[in-house]
Amino acid sequence: MKRITVAVTSMLVGVTAAGIAAGDKWSDQFPHIKNTGDIAGECSYESMSQKDYSGQTLTINTHAVPVMGEPTALHAEQFSALTGAEVNVIHTPAGDLYSKAMIPFQAGQAPYDIVFGFSNFIRDWMAYLEPVPEYYVNMRQMQDVTKSHIDVASWDGTMMQFPIDGDRHYLKYRKDVIDNPELQAKYLAETGNELRVPQTWKEYAEIAAYFNGWDWDGDGELEYGSAEVMKKDDLMYAAFFSRSVAYAKNPATPGGFFFDLDTMTPLINSPGFVEALTDWVEAVNYVPPGGINFSLGDEINSFGGGQALFSFSWDDAFVAAMEDGSAIKNKVGVAPLPGADRVWNRETGAWDETYNQAPYIVWGWAAAVAKKSKNHELAFDYLCFFSNDANHQADIAIGRFGVNPFKKSDFVPDIYIERQGWDQQIAEEYTETLMDMEEKSTNRVFPLRVPGVFEFTSAVATGTSKALAGQLSPQEALDEVAAEWEAIIERVGVDNVREAYAVGVALEDNLR
Amino acid sequence: MRYGHKYVFLLPGLLVLIAILIFPVIFTVRLSLSGWNSYNPGLDFVGIKNYVRLFTSDPRFWEAFSRLAFFSLTTVFLQYILGFGLALLVWRDVLFKRFFRVLFLIPMMTTPVIMTVIWKTVFHESLGPVNDFLSMFGLTPLWLSDPMLSKVTVIIVEVWQWTPFMFLLLLAGLLSLPKEAFLAASIDGAGPLRKFIYVTFPLMAPISIGAIIIRLIEASKIMDTIYVLTSGGPGTSTETTSFYIFIKGLREFQMGYSAAMSFTYLIVMILSLTVIVNILIRVFIGRND
Numbered sequence: 001m002k003r004i005t006v007a008v009t010s011m012l013v014g015v016t017a018a019g020i021a022a023g024d025k026w027s028d029q030f031p032h033i034k035n036t037g038d039i040a041g042e043c044s045y046e047s048m049s050q051k052d053y054s055g056q057t058l059t060i061n062t063h064a065v066p067v068m069g070e071p072t073a074l075h076a077e078q079f080s081a082l083t084g085a086e087v088n089v090i091h092t093p094a095g096d097l098y099s100k101a102m103i104p105f106q107a108g109q110a111p112y113d114i115v116f117g118f119s120n121f122i123r124d125w126m127a128y129l130e131p132v133p134e135y136y137v138n139m140r141q142m143q144d145v146t147k148s149h150i151d152v153a154s155w156d157g158t159m160m161q162f163p164i165d166g167d168r169h170y171l172k173y174r175k176d177v178i179d180n181p182e183l184q185a186k187y188l189a190e191t192g193n194e195l196r197v198p199q200t201w202k203e204y205a206e207i208a209a210y211f212n213g214w215d216w217d218g219d220g221e222l223e224y225g226s227a228e229v230m231k232k233d234d235l236m237y238a239a240f241f242s243r244s245v246a247y248a249k250n251p252a253t254p255g256g257f258f259f260d261l262d263t264m265t266p267l268i269n270s271p272g273f274v275e276a277l278t279d280w281v282e283a284v285n286y287v288p289p290g291g292i293n294f295s296l297g298d299e300i301n302s303f304g305g306g307q308a309l310f311s312f313s314w315d316d317a318f319v320a321a322m323e324d325g326s327a328i329k330n331k332v333g334v335a336p337l338p339g340a341d342r343v344w345n346r347e348t349g350a351w352d353e354t355y356n357q358a359p360y361i362v363w364g365w366a367a368a369v370a371k372k373s374k375n376h377e378l379a380f381d382y383l384c385f386f387s388n389d390a391n392h393q394a395d396i397a398i399g400r401f402g403v404n405p406f407k408k409s410d411f412v413p414d415i416y417i418e419r420q421g422w423d424q425q426i427a428e429e430y431t432e433t434l435m436d437m438e439e440k441s442t443n444r445v446f447p448l449r450v451p452g453v454f455e456f457t458s459a460v461a462t463g464t465s466k467a468l469a470g471q472l473s474p475q476e477a478l479d480e481v482a483a484e485w486e487a488i489i490e491r492v493g494v495d496n497v498r499e500a501y502a503v504g505v506a507l508e509d510n511l512r
Numbered sequence: 513m514r515y516g517h518k519y520v521f522l523l524p525g526l527l528v529l530i531a532i533l534i535f536p537v538i539f540t541v542r543l544s545l546s547g548w549n550s551y552n553p554g555l556d557f558v559g560i561k562n563y564v565r566l567f568t569s570d571p572r573f574w575e576a577f578s579r580l581a582f583f584s585l586t587t588v589f590l591q592y593i594l595g596f597g598l599a600l601l602v603w604r605d606v607l608f609k610r611f612f613r614v615l616f617l618i619p620m621m622t623t624p625v626i627m628t629v630i631w632k633t634v635f636h637e638s639l640g641p642v643n644d645f646l647s648m649f650g651l652t653p654l655w656l657s658d659p660m661l662s663k664v665t666v667i668i669v670e671v672w673q674w675t676p677f678m679f680l681l682l683l684a685g686l687l688s689l690p691k692e693a694f695l696a697a698s699i700d701g702a703g704p705l706r707k708f709i710y711v712t713f714p715l716m717a718p719i720s721i722g723a724i725i726i727r728l729i730e731a732s733k734i735m736d737t738i739y740v741l742t743s744g745g746p747g748t749s750t751e752t753t754s755f756y757i758f759i760k761g762l763r764e765f766q767m768g769y770s771a772a773m774s775f776t777y778l779i780v781m782i783l784s785l786t787v788i789v790n791i792l793i794r795v796f797i798g799r800n801d
Contacts, residue, residue, distance in 0.1 A: 095762070095763065096762065098763075098765065099762045099763075099765060102550060102765060106553035106554070124550045124551065124765075224638075231743055231745060232743050232744060232745035232746070232747070232748075233743045288637070288638040289637035289638040289643065289652050289654065289657075290636060290637025290638055290654060290655070290656055290657045291637075291638075291657070292654075292657040292745075292746050293637075293656040293657045293742065293745065293746065295743075302638075307638070451550065451551035452549060452550050452551050452764070452765075454550070454763055454764045454765060455764045455766065458759060458763060458764050462572075462748065465745050465746065465747050465748070466747040466748060467747075468746060468747070469659050469745065469746035469747030469749060470659070470747075471659065471747040471748070471749070472747075487569070491547075491549075492551055496551065
């Protein structure tokens with residue numbers, strides 16, 4: 001109750017402050033924040049203008065433009081103008097962010113003061129990062145961050161990454177279809193089932209298959225059931241885990257989703273995951289032609305462009321669909337990931353015949369300060385400025401920036417209704433769904449964050465990709481993944497993996 | 513007279529050679545004997561552990577190698593046939609000869625990654641123009657999603673991109689051929705086909721062998737096309753050795769293991785190319801010298 005009160009208060013403070021500050025002297029100088037003006041805070045435009053970093057240089061390694069790279073560069077320019085610091089921004093493709101920082105880290109060098117990457121890099125990068133100082137952890141701006149994203153940015157209670165982005169997977173659907181009475185009647189007549197937002201993955205498959213390959217929105221083009229990230233790269237494994245959580249995250253069996261924490265036996269080939277992969281292989285039949293090769297960009301374009309009924313992954317496809325100029329603006333809805341009618345119980349070795357749903361708080365963009373940097377204060381001030389309330393409010397409205405909600409004050413429907421022209425019902429659905437995932441669920445799954453995380457996830461990508469391509473059955477594919485995981489554990493050391501995995505399990509089991 | 517000082521003049525060149533060629537190879541070998549990865553940084557010494565793993569428990573590497581052999585041999589063969597054909601077309605006096613020579617070179621002059629992105633768009637199964645056209649006939653081939661057809665797509669892109677290189681080398685070869693042999697053949701009454709079989713093709717043999725070997729070396733390093741077009745998928749159906757080494761080295765950060773794979777790849781390539789050169793000499797020249 002106390003948390004809700006604090007959240008609501010901070011929302012009201014933020015929104016009220018935004019209203020008061022709109023059109024101030026800072027927004028005249030920096031049009032990026034024209035909708036809100038400067039918003040008072042420890043790292044606001046006003047506060048930063050009091051600092052003098054003349055003669056100091058900050059070097060940042062960030063992602064390529066536009067996703068995260070564009071806001072990094074924009075805020076660097078603003079920060080430089082306010083503080084006098086020289087800020088060099090280096091743009092790097094996503095696939096190289098890890099190694100481009102890791103090689104100098106391991107060589108004991110500090111070419112970058114700030115490194116951008118994904119939040120699940122945290123275990124591998126941790127030894128080379130400077131923890132976020134208490135001052136920033138305790139400031140009001142940070143108190144507004146949801147608990148899930150404080151957890152994502154922290155390691156065993158110590159904040160190692162500065163929260164700049166919020167990510168989770170959720171379901172996006174075409175509201176103009178699912179809520180359409182004519183289509184509801186047609187669906188009922190032809191299938192005997194109610195057309196509604198799918199509550200389970202089986203229902204998702206049934207509806208997606210029904211709406212696959214015909215022009216259900218009358219635009220003269222064929223539409224399809226679902227757009228998903230299925231391309232074998234760094235992201236498809238996250239889609240697979242999204243489909244797995246309902247079948248494999250059993251709240252009755254704490255102690256690990258990916259491994260059994262006691263024995264460190266991989267659970268990836270257990271019946272829950274196999275069921276999810278079996279569903280996913282079936283999904284090949286209701287994705288657009290070539291959907292098995294869809295990257296995240298393709299998924300965004302497909303759902304955001306109105307080609308698919310369903311989609312689930314990061315916010316981007318939804319934001320793209322809701323941007324001005326989109327043909328399906330205000331025709332899309334948001335819901336939690338589908339659940340399952342049964343969930344695997346690894347302790348009894350049988351299915352628990354009960355409805356289960358679990359949010360997947362997936363990894364997202366993260367930024368951190370290098371331990372060997374000689375400009376810690378400057379670097380943290382930059383990150384604090386990057387995510388101050390005014391910048392953050394402006395950034396989340398620009399889809400290509402890749403900055404998504406992670407503050408409690410983001411989950412106020414009015415923000416989206418007034419500033420982005422969303423329908424009230426959609427805005428409420430969006431904020432409520434996300435807030436429930438972030439703050440209310442007790443059955444969350446966090447991304448795998450263990451040493452050598454990429455070896456584990458790469459094995460999942462390869463195995464599931466073979467199943468999708470028909471090279472292996474779901475069970476064979478996941479048996480292969482489990483064997484690979486066991487080999488990785490042996491190489492890394494079972495105690496090293498267990499120690500790191502326990503930190504994530506504590507979050508999932510609500511022990512921290 | 514003593515000429516010992518001549519070695520002093522060789523020294524700068526030798527030092528450069530050591531720095532840019534020998535050192536990386538030695539470093540790779542040393543790296544391959546280490547367990548350097550994301551959780552164990554540095555050049556420790558693990559003996560031949562990485563090689564044992566590679567030869568005993570990593571069939572994916574060898575499957576990628578067999579795929580690489582398939583791609584390399586198929587694409588280079590097609591490039592040779594097409595490149596030779598195009599070179600013959602513009603070798604003699606034809607209308608707009610210079611225009612066509614430049615036109616044929618354009619694919620090679622474009623950036624492979626950019627062109628592959630364009631090809632990916634062209635072959636996009638639901639949004640691309642190829643399937644848009646073919647759908648008029650009821651066809652929607654899964655160019656990038658079908659395990660077999662995705663191989664064909666990779667071959668098409670590679671052949672389109674690199675046939676001009678073959679064309680360039682073979683055209684240079686044709687232009688340098690001595691005219692006397694053709695004159696003699698004409699006097700003997702040989703027609704175009706006989707001239708090609710008995711004069712042009714044999715005279716072009718050394719250049720053909722050189723061109724094929726250069727292209728085989730380059731084709732075996734195929735990476736950008738796979739990376740952009742299919743990411744080695746669907747499944748592992750288009751995954752080649754270099755892409756697999758890239759995944760292990762720069763995605764999973766298994767530096768020691770990827771170095772072992774790289775060095776093994778180098779050895780296998782040297783042996784393979786030696787065998788291929790001998791085969792080509794036998795095929796093109798008919799003797800092994």
